[in-house]
Amino acid sequence: MKDTPHVCSRCIMDTTVPDIEFDENGKCTYCKLHDLLEEKFPGGEEREQRLKNMVEEIKSRGKGKKYDCVVGVSGGCDSTYLIYWAKKVGIRPLAVHLDNGWNSEIAEENMRKAVEKLAVDIKTVQVDLEEFNDLQLAFLKASVPDVEVPTDIGIYSTLFRVAKEENIPSILNGHSFRTEGSVPRGWTYMDGTYIESVYKKHGKKKRLEHFDNLKITNLISYVFIRRIKEYRPLEYIDYDKKEAGQLLEKEVGWKDYGGHHYESIYTRFVASYLLLEKFGIDKRKVTLSARIRSGKMTREEALKKIGEKPYPIEKVQADKDYILGRFGINEEEFDDIMSAPPRSFHVYHTSYSTIHRLRFFIKIACKMGLLPDIIYEKYAK
Numbered sequence: 001m002k003d004t005p006h007v008c009s010r011c012i013m014d015t016t017v018p019d020i021e022f023d024e025n026g027k028c029t030y031c032k033l034h035d036l037l038e039e040k041f042p043g044g045e046e047r048e049q050r051l052k053n054m055v056e057e058i059k060s061r062g063k064g065k066k067y068d069c070v071v072g073v074s075g076g077c078d079s080t081y082l083i084y085w086a087k088k089v090g091i092r093p094l095a096v097h098l099d100n101g102w103n104s105e106i107a108e109e110n111m112r113k114a115v116e117k118l119a120v121d122i123k124t125v126q127v128d129l130e131e132f133n134d135l136q137l138a139f140l141k142a143s144v145p146d147v148e149v150p151t152d153i154g155i156y157s158t159l160f161r162v163a164k165e166e167n168i169p170s171i172l173n174g175h176s177f178r179t180e181g182s183v184p185r186g187w188t189y190m191d192g193t194y195i196e197s198v199y200k201k202h203g204k205k206k207r208l209e210h211f212d213n214l215k216i217t218n219l220i221s222y223v224f225i226r227r228i229k230e231y232r233p234l235e236y237i238d239y240d241k242k243e244a245g246q247l248l249e250k251e252v253g254w255k256d257y258g259g260h261h262y263e264s265i266y267t268r269f270v271a272s273y274l275l276l277e278k279f280g281i282d283k284r285k286v287t288l289s290a291r292i293r294s295g296k297m298t299r300e301e302a303l304k305k306i307g308e309k310p311y312p313i314e315k316v317q318a319d320k321d322y323i324l325g326r327f328g329i330n331e332e333e334f335d336d337i338m339s340a341p342p343r344s345f346h347v348y349h350t351s352y353s354t355i356h357r358l359r360f361f362i363k364i365a366c367k368m369g370l371l372p373d374i375i376y377e378k379y380a381k
């Protein structure tokens with residue numbers, strides 16, 4: 001029997017998070033990070049003014065070009081809201097979708113309706129399915145919790161590449177620390193070198209041929225040479241997911257699918273089963289904690305919610321059958337994956353130490369607004 005985890009006195013992050021620390025009042029590292037970011041993104045008039053400036057900057061950078069910015073879309077609430085917002089303030093977005101083959105039907109429908117209703121062009125980029133499946137399976141075999149990194153890096157990289165190819169100077173990112181919080185490094189770590197190293201060890205071909213990877217050198221080229229800039233407008237908007245969902249239902253016929261990032265079959269299986277059962281990681285703690293800190297939910301409500309199962313067990317089973325079929329593995333092989341001892345990204349080759357060495361430059365780049373602040377707080381500190 002595992003010990004009962006110690007829980008933060010303000011949010012519901014707890015000692016299932018590696019390296020979490022608590023201050024003398026019992027408040028956790030992530031509450032502290034939230035307060036720090038809250039200071040950087042103050043409320044009221046100042047926030048409104050900064051949002052206005054951001055909109056003007058995006059428009060002026062896009063002058064004379066076909067699009068002002070690239071927006072990644074998934075059919076989820078945040079990204080759909082982002083293109084809705086962009087159109088509303090007069091920004092001309094190109095919606096970009098990375099199709100990794102795991103979209104649920106609702107997600108596809110949501111995307112189709114939104115771009116049609118909002119009259120936004122969309123560019124869909126398909127992954128090489130055979131290689132991508134093998135890369136995802138390699139991460140399962142690697143026994144690390146970072147199994148969604150191929151998708152996350154793939155999306156990030158695709159946005160930059162499309163921006164470069166189409167000569168679009170800006171990217172809008174739908175992340176907000178207020179609604180999403182920040183995922184602990186021990187729960188998700190990502191970088192392009194890590195992907196290569198996991199694939200080399202556990203992939204069929206050892207070397208990725210088609211995957212659009214993003215290594216530090218690529219990022220430096222996109223950000224500092226191409227001057228592609230990322231913006232996170234939701235951090236300046238009093239954005240409430242529930243309200244946004246209702247608005248989108250009314251305006252563009254968007255449909256809720258019942259969970260954060262559940263638009264992807266693989267993601268919902270990973271979040272509601274694999275991470276929980278194998279690693280004891282419940283990522284709902286991150287988003288629920290963010291909602292507590294932003295005053296959208298009480299700590300009691302969140303604790304009650306976390307006590308419930310994230311996804312009905314019969315649906316988990318259906319997703320699992322589908323996933324095993326796609327990866328071409330049987331129940332026994334999957335059981336071996338589930339029972340293998342968990343490992344950390346530290347046992348693989350990554351760019352972690354390089355990023356750490358470059359932390360001074362990263363801090364400056366964040367200060368200059370070339371990189372989002374969270375990059376420094378999460379990776380370099």
Ligand SMILES: [Zn+2]
Pocket residue numbers: 008009010011012013027028029030031032
């Ligand atoms: Zn906390």
